[in-house]
Amino acid sequence: MIPPTWRYVWNNSADPRIVRAHTLADAAVTARPRVTLSWPDGEGLVLAYGGLPQGLTHVLPFLEQQRGTPSHRIRRGTTWTALVSGRAAPGADILSVGVLRDRVPERLPRHRLLLPFRVTLGVPVGPDPQEVLRRLSRKARQQHSRELRSHRRTLEVATGEKGFAFFYDDMHRPTMANRHGDSARSEDRESARVCLFQRGVLFFLRESDRRVAGMLCRLEGRTLVIRLAGVDQGSDQAYGSGTYLAMYVLILQWAAEHGLTRVDLSGCEPFLSKGIFQFKRKMHPEVVLPSNHFANKRLLLQVRRDTPSVRDFLAANPLLGFGPEQGFEAVYFHDDDRPPRLDLRWSCPGVQGHRLVDLDDFLAGLPGPSRRTSAVHPHLP
Structure with missing residues (x-):
């Protein structure tokens, strides 16, 4: 069995030797x-993902969630030539391919976009805890101050094994099960205890002297890395009450008071429709490539068919692509019937601007709806 410390370092370390x-x-x-081909119950968008195996936990589940219907999958072998050309999944409407950076084609064909595999969101902190509040919008500041008083919120730093057990068993695991179900991904209990709790800080948010939420963080030099989170018994109510925002703000202020220079809020997939991106954007974080092995990974998004469901999906899920210079740009799709989702905001340090892409132009030349038949399922070739 691989020791939890080795496994954690392998998956998360920014050491250049480990990354190589x-x-x-x-x-x-x-x-x-x-x-892997993924099709919905009945009619709808057919997705496919190939290449780097991490995409089966980081990319495909999110795309399936955004499609919004139960998914059925089959998986089969292929080649890189077939993946990059799109021939690996002829029945798919959209094919995503996880590739190493040195496998990215020099020139992308039409109907393809190059995205980071993941992005990391981080907040620089200085010695002034009040600077944290100034990063928030006026409305968010007012809500935080108001609820801090009305809910009698305080931050607790816990050190005992009982505190860890309460956090992991009664907060983190129920929250992951409630929010993500079978697609939940996390550290196992022993890895969380050895690699995070023993090498970091466990915070609890208390309301009227009761623990209602927690976050387990790792200390890496003068950076605090937020790794695991949860609310008491995975309750849905905490998500609508400002609990998480309050906890993030208090942890950022704690970091400033204790001489740290950065708080890593962790990362997410490169889509503005990702709820965690929109939530963490409230703290005005810097958007950068991860420092670990994900820095060398890219995501090729290939659109293979022009259908109403494809257009709906692209318009509903603006994304983060690589900008013309260093940094990222937000990409919004639209057409005459589908306005750009500018309500999904992009403004953060590291994102240079946004670009509007007309779907009529982007999808020009692709085949439209066609009948797809298969002995396995009518939506597969």
Whole structure:
């Protein structure tokens, strides 16, 4: 069995030696890539994902969630040539391919976009705790101050094993199960205890002297990395009451008071429709490539068919692509019937601006709806 410390370092370390080794291992694992096709109950968008295996937990579940219907999958072997050309999934409307950076084609064909595989959101902090509040919008500041008093909110730093057990078993695990179900991803209990609790800080948010939420963080030099979170028994009520925002603000202020220089809010997939991106954007974080092995990974998004469901999906899910210079740009799709989702905001340090893409132009030349038949399912080739 791999020790939890080794496994954590392998998956999260920014050490250049570990990153290089991880990249070499990824290249070996994907020498014979596989592709997974995902289709919905009834009519609807057919998705496919191939390449780097991390996409089966970081990319495809999010795309399936945004499609909004129960999913059915099959997985099969393929080749890189077939993946990059799109031939690996002829029945898919949208094919996403996770690739190492050095496998990205020099020139992208039409109907394809190059995205970061993941992005990291981080907040620089200085010695003044009040600077944290100034990062928030006026409305968010007022809500935080008002609820801090009315709910009698305070921040607790816990040190005992009982505190860890309460957080992991009664907060984190129920929250992950309630919010993400089978697609939940996290650290196992022993890894969380050894690699986070023993090498970091466990915070609880107390309301009227009762623990209602917690966050388990790792200390890496003068950076505090927020890794795991949860609310008491996974309650939905906490998500609508400002509990998480209050906890983030108090932790950022704690970091400022204790001489830290940065709080890593962790990362997410490169889509503005990702709820965690929109929530953490309230703290005006910097958007950067991850410092670990994900820095060498890219996501090729290939649109293969022009259908109403494809247009609906692209318009509903603006994304973060690479800008013309260093940094990212927000990309919004639209047409005459689908206005750009500018309500999903992009403004953060590291995102240079936004671009509007007309779907009529982007999808020009692609085949439209067609009948797809299969002995397995009518939506597969």
